[in-house]
Amino acid sequence: MSLRHDLVLGTALALVTAVPGFADGLDARLSASRVAEGDQVVLTLTADAAAAAGQPDLTVLDKDFTVLGTASGSQTTIINGARSDRVSWQVTLAPKHKGQITIPAISAGGVSSAPVALTVLDAADLPAAVQAGRPTVTVTGPDGSVYLHEEVPITVQARLPAGTQGAEIVAPTSPDYLLEQSGDDRVTRQPDGSVLVERSYLMRSQHEGPVTVDGVTVTAEIADQNAPDPVNAFGQSPFAGGILEDFFSGGVFGQSGGPFGRGGFPGMFAPTRTVSVTGDPLRLSVLPTPTGASGWALPARNVELREIWQPDPPVFRAGEAVTRKVQVLALGAHGEQIPDLEMPDIPGAKVYFEGAVQKSMPTDRGTVALREFTWSIVPTAGGTITLPELAVDWFDTVNEAEARATLAAESYDVDGPVAAAPAPKAPASTAAPVAAAATRPVIADRWLTAGLVAGALVLIVGVSALVAMLTRARRRRAAAPAGPKPVTAAQAAAAQRRDALVRVRHAARLSDGPGAQRAALDWIRAAGMTADTVAIRFPDFGRAFHDLETTLYGSDSPAPDLRTLAATMRAADRAFNATETRRSALPPLYPATS
Numbered sequence: 001m002s003l004r005h006d007l008v009l010g011t012a013l014a015l016v017t018a019v020p021g022f023a024d025g026l027d028a029r030l031s032a033s034r035v036a037e038g039d040q041v042v043l044t045l046t047a048d049a050a051a052a053a054g055q056p057d058l059t060v061l062d063k064d065f066t067v068l069g070t071a072s073g074s075q076t077t078i079i080n081g082a083r084s085d086r087v088s089w090q091v092t093l094a095p096k097h098k099g100q101i102t103i104p105a106i107s108a109g110g111v112s113s114a115p116v117a118l119t120v121l122d123a124a125d126l127p128a129a130v131q132a133g134r135p136t137v138t139v140t141g142p143d144g145s146v147y148l149h150e151e152v153p154i155t156v157q158a159r160l161p162a163g164t165q166g167a168e169i170v171a172p173t174s175p176d177y178l179l180e181q182s183g184d185d186r187v188t189r190q191p192d193g194s195v196l197v198e199r200s201y202l203m204r205s206q207h208e209g210p211v212t213v214d215g216v217t218v219t220a221e222i223a224d225q226n227a228p229d230p231v232n233a234f235g236q237s238p239f240a241g242g243i244l245e246d247f248f249s250g251g252v253f254g255q256s257g258g259p260f261g262r263g264g265f266p267g268m269f270a271p272t273r274t275v276s277v278t279g280d281p282l283r284l285s286v287l288p289t290p291t292g293a294s295g296w297a298l299p300a301r302n303v304e305l306r307e308i309w310q311p312d313p314p315v316f317r318a319g320e321a322v323t324r325k326v327q328v329l330a331l332g333a334h335g336e337q338i339p340d341l342e343m344p345d346i347p348g349a350k351v352y353f354e355g356a357v358q359k360s361m362p363t364d365r366g367t368v369a370l371r372e373f374t375w376s377i378v379p380t381a382g383g384t385i386t387l388p389e390l391a392v393d394w395f396d397t398v399n400e401a402e403a404r405a406t407l408a409a410e411s412y413d414v415d416g417p418v419a420a421a422p423a424p425k426a427p428a429s430t431a432a433p434v435a436a437a438a439t440r441p442v443i444a445d446r447w448l449t450a451g452l453v454a455g456a457l458v459l460i461v462g463v464s465a466l467v468a469m470l471t472r473a474r475r476r477r478a479a480a481p482a483g484p485k486p487v488t489a490a491q492a493a494a495a496q497r498r499d500a501l502v503r504v505r506h507a508a509r510l511s512d513g514p515g516a517q518r519a520a521l522d523w524i525r526a527a528g529m530t531a532d533t534v535a536i537r538f539p540d541f542g543r544a545f546h547d548l549e550t551t552l553y554g555s556d557s558p559a560p561d562l563r564t565l566a567a568t569m570r571a572a573d574r575a576f577n578a579t580e581t582r583r584s585a586l587p588p589l590y591p592a593t594s
């Protein structure tokens with residue numbers, strides 16, 4: 001008989017053979033004497049109810065086992081009038097390592113058990129047929145070194161054998177790193193009846209030096225005809241709410257249900273065993289991030305600077321404010337890592353910083369961090385103003401080199417009066433010789449007096465004519481009809497919304513994603529809302545706007561659906577106008593008082 005045949009036969013017998021251990025009043029029995037690494041085993045303790053006055057001390061198991069659960073029960077037997085009361089405990093254990101393990105003596109009240117031996121086999125040593133019925137997990141990560149706080153992708157592939165009733169993937173946690181799931185699980189059925197589950201994570205190291213990412217654990221509930229009948233285990237599945245609940249309840253394969261169909265009875269009453277498999281750990285070397293020219297460390301796969309104007313395109317007039325928003329987008333970074341952006345002084349204009357906001361958006365290439373800085377620019381005179389270049393230093397983790405993202409300098413014409421140049425100082429006058437004044441004839445003084453009198457008469461006549469002319473003009477203005485009423489704030493906001501609708505349609509025709517985004521933002525602000533409130537009040541428009549931002553900030557994302565954005569934006573505008581009309585038609589809460 002071959003060694004493999006002996007191993008298969010020995011393993012099969014061990015799985016169905018109970019191993020008792022008798023001692024002073026407490027019987028200890030294992031559901032199997034040999035299990036594979038990752039399998040669970042049930043320890044049953046039984047004693048006379050009168051002798052076992054307390055609960056069993058399970059702390060002696062902590063060294064070699066993880067206690068997954070404990071259940072207790074009692075049994076009463078009467079034979080020929082003699083009554084016997086027995087109490088029992090069922091302890092589900094998960095071995096922490098492979099090899100020979102001895103369950104030490106366990107005490108319960110005044111009784112104790114004898115030690116029980118358990119053999120935990122290496123799963124790799126099992127025959128291929130046995131391994132095919134067990135789940136496997138593979139974890140892949142970056143090769144070589146990574147940089148501090150760099151976002152690196154990690155992929156987990158879990159293969160679940162045919163007959164799996166439910167499964168759960170548990171990622172490790174540690175203060176040494178942050179591990180966040182990215183996107184949804186990808187679940188596909190394989191030709192052999194097994195199921196492949198793929199999950200993506202994004203990891204960020206929290207300190208330099210060697211970092212070990214512990215293995216990912218997959219726990220599966222697998223159909224097993226040799227397992228105890230779970231007829232007593234009515235209630236919620238242990239995987240309810242887990243990542244594969246939809247798959248095993250029929251959510252992935254539609255009406256046909258999961259591997260056992262849509263009905264609940266096959267899965268509920270089928271005997272199962274629980275198997276846990278942990279993948280190999282990832283060992284990484286974390287390097288410090290080199291600082292850029294500005295002394296700031298921003299590790300990322302790509303960084304871009306974009307600007308948004310309100311209005312767009314900007315129109316500069318002396319004394320009027322124009323809003324400029326500059327967005328810093330970093331792929332594979334967090335918003336806290338993006339440095340502050342400062343706009344230098346602009347000759348011929350005043351600059352007011354309005355604040356900054358930040359957020360993160362998941363894309364198919366990773367997380368895009370965004371910080372948006374807002375300034376108001378007010379030209380002080382007509383002419384030309386020049387906005388200086390803005391730049392952000394960052395570290396390119398793909399090419400492992402320092403890089404700089406820039407927004408080029410721009411010049412704009414400003415309508416309005418040009419500031420006058422300073423007037424030159426008048427030269428000092430030369431005093432007339434005193435001797436000449438002394439020799440002026442007396443008759444000149446007489447002619448001067450007569451001229452002054454005539455000038456005064458002419459001035460009086462002119463003032464009288466001017467007063468009469470102003471009086472007639474005032475009477476004509478009083479008789480003329482009243483001019484147009486001033487535009488209210490509500491009318492101005494409505495005009496801005498209409499302008500935004502025209503611009504978003506134009507952007508959709510030209511496939512201009514950034515232009516459509518600016519038009520949508522202008523409509524949102526003119527409506528007195530934010531992107532979050534729009535998503536609640538107008539869900540279709542909110543989803544279309546979110547999809548647009550996601551595609552704009554993902555380098556390899558597909559082209560945005562701008563026509564859908566324009567259509568949902570028009571529908572939102574109609575609903576908004578209808579709401580405003582109903583509000584204006586409502587009578588006031590209190591009567592007007594004079």
